[in-house]
Amino acid sequence: MKKNYKKGQFIKVKVTGIQPYGAFVETDDHTEGLIHISEVMNDYVHNLNLLLTVGQIVKAKVINVSEEGKLNLTLKENDYFKKQERKKVKRSVLEQLDEPESIGFKTLEERLPEWIERGLKL
Incomplete structure (x- = not known):
């Protein structure tokens, strides 16, 4: 027998496909x-x-029930996925640089050996 699901209700669901x-x-x-992918967490997935x-x-929350009885769900209020959001370390692009460079312009020819060296280290 099918249950009647309501908007805002929390239910357990099994993932059948991605x-x-x-x-x-x-x-x-x-x-x-x-x-929907946008309903997994507030961060970009x-x-x-x-x-x-x-x-x-x-555990998911019902957002909507279609006329056909299909469920639209969200995981944004699931504690596990909220913790996953907090685990992400947000860093500025500038903080990701190995060493700060002086302001100026170098030609591609001047930069190429340095880029190759960095690539080999990875």
Whole structure:
């Protein structure tokens, strides 16, 4: 028997598939749903496979129930994904430079040996 899901309700769902745009999920009563990639966390998510796996069970919040009974869900209020957001270290591009350079312009010919050397060290 299918349950009646309501907007704002928290439910456990199983990830059944992952696409570049979101994760397909299913409830224990076989109601299908989608967690759009923008609803995983507030930070930019480039690859869902780094956060979700097929078969994983997650707690999600119902955003909307379509007329066909399909669920639109979010993980933004899931404590695990909130902690993942906080773990990301936000750094300025300037802080990522190995050594500050003096202001000025160097030609590509002058920079090329340095770039090659850096690339070899990686």
